[in-house]
Each structure stands twice: as structure tokens, then as C-alpha cells.
Amino acid sequence: MKIIGVDIGGTSIKGIVINEMGDCLEETRMSTEAKRGKEHIALHVEKVIGQLLSRYPDAAGIGIGTAGRVDVKTGQIVYATNNLPGWQGFELGEWCEGKFGLPVVVDNDANTALAGEAWLGAGVGLSDLTMLTLGTGVGGANMIGGKLYRGAHWNGGEWGHVVLVPNGYPCNCGMQGCIEQYVSGTALVRLAREAAGRDYTTGHEVFADFKRGQPEVLAVVQRFISDLALVIHNIHIGLNPQAIIIGGGVAESKSIWFDLLKGKLAELSPVIEVRAATLGNRAGAIGAARLVLESLKES
Numbered sequence: 361m362k363i364i365g366v367d368i369g370g371t372s373i374k375g376i377v378i379n380e381m382g383d384c385l386e387e388t389r390m391s392t393e394a395k396r397g398k399e400h401i402a403l404h405v406e407k408v409i410g411q412l413l414s415r416y417p418d419a420a421g422i423g424i425g426t427a428g429r430v431d432v433k434t435g436q437i438v439y440a441t442n443n444l445p446g447w448q449g450f451e452l453g454e455w456c457e458g459k460f461g462l463p464v465v466v467d468n469d470a471n472t473a474l475a476g477e478a479w480l481g482a483g484v485g486l487s488d489l490t491m492l493t494l495g496t497g498v499g500g501a502n503m504i505g506g507k508l509y510r511g512a513h514w515n516g517g518e519w520g521h522v523v524l525v526p527n528g529y530p531c532n533c534g535m536q537g538c539i540e541q542y543v544s545g546t547a548l549v550r551l552a553r554e555a556a557g558r559d560y561t562t563g564h565e566v567f568a569d570f571k572r573g574q575p576e577v578l579a580v581v582q583r584f585i586s587d588l589a590l591v592i593h594n595i596h597i598g599l600n601p602q603a604i605i606i607g608g609g610v611a612e613s614k615s616i617w618f619d620l621l622k623g624k625l626a627e628l629s630p631v632i633e634v635r636a637a638t639l640g641n642r643a644g645a646i647g648a649a650r651l652v653l654e655s656l657k658e659s
């Protein structure tokens with residue numbers, strides 16, 4: 361059986377065709393051009409899926425991971441920020457079934473990333489996992505007993521909006537001091553700009569200066585990793601997963617900071633298992649495909 365997996369982010373839409381064995385047969389991507397609004401984003405999703413279906417017309421289903429909170433039962437986006445304008449309220453699952461006449465599963469992109477890592481990546485063989493994706497924001501997902509745990513209102517695993525610093529930096533969710541404002545790639549760039557007075561645009565640039573030993577940046581990254589260790593410790597205490605997987609854009613620089621994180625964690629608890637994600641930016645599409653595969657097998 362062949363399945364299509366799609367990952368809709370604020371910057372790009374990625375699509376794959378994958379089989380039951382986990383072999384990726386086809387891959388494509390397109391810019392989201394999110395600023396142009398819902399209809400335009402949907403048009404690009406349609407083009408990505410259409411392109412994959414033209415190569416593999418026998419695909420049996422479509423899995424979609426998207427930014428925002430998703431009612432997995434109906435495929436509706438119940439909450440989305442302005443990263444995807446107009447997305448909130450969109451009946452994405454119904455729309456996609458109507459366009460292509462195939463079974464569709466829609467889920468939050470951090471959930472699909474975790475499903476992907478659990479199937480073919482850093483979580484293989486484990487059933488109790490938490491994933492943090494550190495990028496523009498901080499995505500989170502929990503898997504308990506081999507099943508994604510989405511919560512009663514579809515915001516289970518939203519670790520990015522757990523408050524780390526009372527009365528801290530304002531967050532786009534309306535709260536202050538959310539984890540996202542301290543351990544995302546965006547936060548790292550902001551903190552390094554403030555400390556070093558340099559016009560950083562990406563986390564990679566910050567980590568490069570860290571590697572060179574730039575003193576202000578050394579302190580910022582040390583603090584960033586300490587905060588991340590504390591977040592991981594809190595998850596370890598609250599859920600006690602077998603492993604906590606770190607993905608997202610920040611994880612691409614893991615060779616620079618991963619040992620530092622492990623050192624900080626060892627000071628907090630000797631038993632915390634932290635792993636870097638291994639599927640990169642394909643995890644979300646792979647996991648989305650996995651979810652529709654599971655749903656087809658169940659029915």
C-alpha cells in the first residue's frame with residue numbers, strides 16, 4: 361500500500377509518497393506563501409498532493425500534518441495563529457476528501473513529527489515518548505502506550521505554551537513567559553541580538569559564534585541550554601517518557617550543543633533519556649502518512 365504524507369508549515373508545504381515498509385518513493389515541496397491567505401495555502405496543498413497523485417495514482421490515503429490545533433475526529437483546524445492566516449476554522453479534512461476522494465487524516469504537525477520519529481526515526485521501538493520541535497516556535501507532542509495523546513481539547517502536548525518564567529517575555533498566545541519565548545530558534549536569535557548587539561537572523565549564526573567562543577553568545581547559549589534542560593526535566597517529572605526527542609531547526613545544529621545539554625541534564629537526573637530527531641524536516645510528512653496508514657488498517 362502506498363500513502364501520501366503532507367506537512368503544512370508557515371514557510372513550506374512538503375509532500376511524500378511512502379509505502380508500508382517506510383520506503384520513501386517520491387518527495388516534493390512548495391512554498392506556502394502563507395501571507396496570501398487560506399485559499400492560496402489550500403491551492404498549494406492541492407498542487408502538492410496533485411503532483412504526487414499523478415506519479416502514484418494508486419495511493420490509498422492522505423495524511424496531513426499542519427501547524428495549529430486540529431480536531432482529529434473531524435479534520436477541522438480548531439485554533440491557528442497568524443502564521444497561517446484564515447486557517448482557524450477551516451474544515452481541512454473534509455476539503456481534502458472532497459478534492460481527491462481518498463481517506464484523509466489531519467493532525468497537528470508536532471504530533472505527526474512524533475508519529476514519524478516513532479515509526480522510522482529516533483523513537484523506534486519505544487512506546488512512551490515526548491517530542492519537542494524547536495524552530496520558529498516550540499511544538500510539542502506526547503505518545504503514551506504507542507498512541508498519541510492529544511488531550512480533551514486537542515492542545516495536549518503544547519509544551520511551548522507552558523509558562524517557564526512568570527511575568528516573563530510576552531507570547532503571541534496572550535500569556536507571558538512561555539517556554540516558546542526562551543527555547544525556540546526565534547528566542548535564541550532574539551536573546552543573542554540583545555546580548556551581543558549583532559544582527560543575527562538565524563540560530564545557525566548564533567551557534568557559529570558560540571563555537572568561535574564569542575563571550576556574549578557563550579552566555580546566551582549556556583542559558584538557552586539550561587532553560588531547555590529545565591523544560592526537559594519538567595517533562596521527565598510530569599510524564600516520565602522513555603525518551604524525549606528534540607527536533608526542529610535548532611536540532612540541525614545539534615553537534616554544537618547536544619553534549620552541553622546532556623551535561624546539564626546529568627546534573628538534574630541521571631535517568632533522563634534525550635535524543636536528537638533523525639528524520640529532519642521529513643518527520644511530519646512521514647508521520648502524517650503513518651497516521652492514515654494506521655487508520656486504514658483499523659477500518
Ligand SMILES: [Zn+2]
Binds near residue numbers: 522534
Ligand atoms: Zn505562549
